[in-house]
Amino acid sequence: MKGRVFSGARPTGKQHIGNYLGAIQSYVKLQQDYDCIYCIVDIHALTTLEDTHLLKENTREMMLDWLAAGLDPEKSILFIQSHVPEVMELHTLLSMVTPLGWLLRVATFKEKVKLQPHNVNYGLVGYPVLMTADIVLYKADTIPVGEDQLPHLEMARDIVRRFTYLFGEVFPEPKAKLTTFPMVIGLDGERKMSKSCDNDVELAASPEETTQRIRTAFTDPARQYRNDPGHPEVCNIYSLHHFYNPDRLDEIATQCRGAAIGCVDCKNILAEGVNRDLAPFRERRAEIAQRPGYVDEVFADGARRAHVIAKETIKEVKEKMGLP
Ligand code: SF4
Numbered sequence: 001m002k003g004r005v006f007s008g009a010r011p012t013g014k015q016h017i018g019n020y021l022g023a024i025q026s027y028v029k030l031q032q033d034y035d036c037i038y039c040i041v042d043i044h045a046l047t048t049l050e051d052t053h054l055l056k057e058n059t060r061e062m063m064l065d066w067l068a069a070g071l072d073p074e075k076s077i078l079f080i081q082s083h084v085p086e087v088m089e090l091h092t093l094l095s096m097v098t099p100l101g102w103l104l105r106v107a108t109f110k111e112k113v114k115l116q117p118h119n120v121n122y123g124l125v126g127y128p129v130l131m132t133a134d135i136v137l138y139k140a141d142t143i144p145v146g147e148d149q150l151p152h153l154e155m156a157r158d159i160v161r162r163f164t165y166l167f168g169e170v171f172p173e174p175k176a177k178l179t180t181f182p183m184v185i186g187l188d189g190e191r192k193m194s195k196s197c198d199n200d201v202e203l204a205a206s207p208e209e210t211t212q213r214i215r216t217a218f219t220d221p222a223r224q225y226r227n228d229p230g231h232p233e234v235c236n237i238y239s240l241h242h243f244y245n246p247d248r249l250d251e252i253a254t255q256c257r258g259a260a261i262g263c264v265d266c267k268n269i270l271a272e273g274v275n276r277d278l279a280p281f282r283e284r285r286a287e288i289a290q291r292p293g294y295v296d297e298v299f300a301d302g303a304r305r306a307h308v309i310a311k312e313t314i315k316e317v318k319e320k321m322g323l324p
Pocket residue numbers: 219220223230231232235236237238256257261262263264266267
């Protein structure tokens with residue numbers, strides 16, 4: 001029997017090349033060997049969002065990108081977290097077995113408190129419980145994570161073990177599937193690529209927009225003038241060539257070090273590579289976007305299938321907990 005994968009992502013809207021290289025391409029590959037459930041976790045977004053008017057649009061745009069990238073609703077369950085309300089019910093039930101001390105010690109909670117001292121809501125503290133509910137509601141046993149996310153999964157495993165100890169077995173202990181999520185640095189050359197840092201390249205951007213955007217990128221700070229020799233090993237454009245021009249790495253490095261190529265030319269080569277690589281994705285995305293109601297159908301069908309599993313799990317949980 002195939003293992004069951006679960007992964008959730010916040011509705012950040014149109015995805016960028018960092019999202020694709022970092023996660024989406026792994027999601028697509030996992031479909032070959034696992035039953036996959038991929039969820040846009042809109043409730044999680046409420047813990048930090050103060051302005052929610054973009055949630056609907058962001059969710060749709062994100063799913064368009066997922067579908068165009070190869071997530072297949074025939075193979076995987078693709079849905080929106082809040083469309084299966086049992087997750088909130090399970091969150092409440094699991095919160096009764098989760099010691100508050102565990103949650104207050106979570107490093108990301110402490111970071112969030114510093115980041116948004118004006119909005120330290122209960123949801124921030126309960127975030128790991130909701131995350132656990134996401135996973136175990138669907139009895140997922142395999143969770144694709146990077147090394148940095150292992151502590152979050154460990155908390156989910158602790159909550160499952162405690163539930164099992166108190167009430168008996170309902171959930172499999174979710175196991176990490178360590179996945180290489182390459183950390184893609186943004187165009188500022190400093191921080192992880194992200195929309196909020198405004199240092200990203202959107203997958204769905206036009207070729208012209210992509211070229212313009214890449215032209216704004218920071219490069220080797222030692223290259224002030226065209227004739228200055230460069231240091232590709234410290235240049236973010238060069239690190240992106242690894243993904244988009246892997247067969248030209250030596251040539252570009254040599255030309256950079258010898259100042260035989262300028263940064264503008266080098267960025268143009270990168271933009272050509274990105275546009276070449278993304279052309280089929282963009283074509284598929286435009287085609288899917290034109291199908292009236294298609295994304296809504298995917299969401300509805302995903303929620304229907306997820307709901308079948310969720311209903312059964314909640315029934316078992318309530319029985320084990322002795323709820324009348
Ligand atoms: Fe970076 Fe290319 Fe400029 Fe060298 S030539 S510093 S690799 S952008």
